Amino acid sequence: MKITRRDFLKYCTASAAALGLSASSLRRLEAALASEGAPTIIWLHGSGCQGDSVSFLNLFANLDPVGDVTAGAVVLDYVNLAYHTVLMASAGQTAVTMAMQARRMGSYVLVCEGGVPTAFDGRACSILTSNGEEKTYQQMVLELGSDAAAVLCVGTCASYGGIPRSVYPASMPAPAEPVGPTGVLSVKEALAAGGVSVPLLVNIPGCPSHPAWVAWAVVQLILGNTIELDSYDRPTAIYGNKDIDSVTLNIHEHCPRNVNLGPPNERATTFGQDHKCLEDLGCRGPMTYSDCPARKWNNGETGPANWCIDANAPCIGCVEPDFPGGGFYS
Numbered sequence: 001m002k003i004t005r006r007d008f009l010k011y012c013t014a015s016a017a018a019l020g021l022s023a024s025s026l027r028r029l030e031a032a033l034a035s036e037g038a039p040t041i042i043w044l045h046g047s048g049c050q051g052d053s054v055s056f057l058n059l060f061a062n063l064d065p066v067g068d069v070t071a072g073a074v075v076l077d078y079v080n081l082a083y084h085t086v087l088m089a090s091a092g093q094t095a096v097t098m099a100m101q102a103r104r105m106g107s108y109v110l111v112c113e114g115g116v117p118t119a120f121d122g123r124a125c126s127i128l129t130s131n132g133e134e135k136t137y138q139q140m141v142l143e144l145g146s147d148a149a150a151v152l153c154v155g156t157c158a159s160y161g162g163i164p165r166s167v168y169p170a171s172m173p174a175p176a177e178p179v180g181p182t183g184v185l186s187v188k189e190a191l192a193a194g195g196v197s198v199p200l201l202v203n204i205p206g207c208p209s210h211p212a213w214v215a216w217a218v219v220q221l222i223l224g225n226t227i228e229l230d231s232y233d234r235p236t237a238i239y240g241n242k243d244i245d246s247v248t249l250n251i252h253e254h255c256p257r258n259v260n261l262g263p264p265n266e267r268a269t270t271f272g273q274d275h276k277c278l279e280d281l282g283c284r285g286p287m288t289y290s291d292c293p294a295r296k297w298n299n300g301e302t303g304p305a306n307w308c309i310d311a312n313a314p315c316i317g318c319v320e321p322d323f324p325g326g327g328f329y330s
């Protein structure tokens, strides 16, 4: 799949309201994308499923093709994506050299997808070979994080450890803070453990992260806008701030199945009952904060088509730091 700069701008224009972009912001974005100094992105993959990359590419799936411009090209050309395991055309030392050149030029955004395994000196996750030397994700996060203008953690694994962090052998006593058999840390924890401080770290959790959330964050960074974060390093524009406001972006409060909205809303007693509240089946909407009910997911003919609860699946709290917790429906 290829993406063009034009596609990215086209997406941003079509989604201006959802991305919070005014007409003047769009003009600034167009100018920034066209300039030589547009920020470079180095996108690394660690302990995760690459679902965030797939989700991000879904942004462009419904755009009309522009000539032979493809999804990869929008990101590669417009957003200056210097390194991305899935999207880049080059491979091996050539690809690694491009990432190192971007590092030397400075002012790049490091996008991290996946948690950081730290057991076995990080060798549970070796991601590239540079000049004959094998490098782990842990090493590369520290090396590239140390010079990055900003670090963007996409997905819950990079943000908090997610599923790779939650599993540990049943024969072992559960640690107070689960790290899994490969010692997975969040990117923020790994940077701190390695003594690396970064000017800005933004978490965009979700399993996967919504592509519009990632696009929103990339746009804010390109425009140089200040991103207000909650105590879990999430943008309050997307996830609210549950420490000071338990209503505005709480999923339960905005769910059309909320029984507090009155009849005919009822509680489901088993899965598969349309339009009924899923709280008794383990729905975590009451303790989860994001704009999913309004934004929705997937591409319909006219835009995002559906979301978990409309599909009769309880919210599993995939954006929260304790995801997946003790089980999906608990």
Ligand code: SF4
Residues within 6 Å of the ligand: 251, 252, 253, 255, 256, 257, 258, 259, 276, 277, 278, 279, 283, 284, 285, 286, 309, 314, 315
């Ligand atoms: S389905 Fe979940 S989010 Fe919706 S009202 Fe019931 S508990 Fe709340």
Ligand code: SF4
Residues within 6 Å of the ligand: 206, 207, 251, 288, 290, 292, 307, 308, 309, 314, 315, 316, 317, 318, 319
């Ligand atoms: S509704 Fe819940 S489980 Fe579904 S994407 Fe949103 S936060 Fe994640």
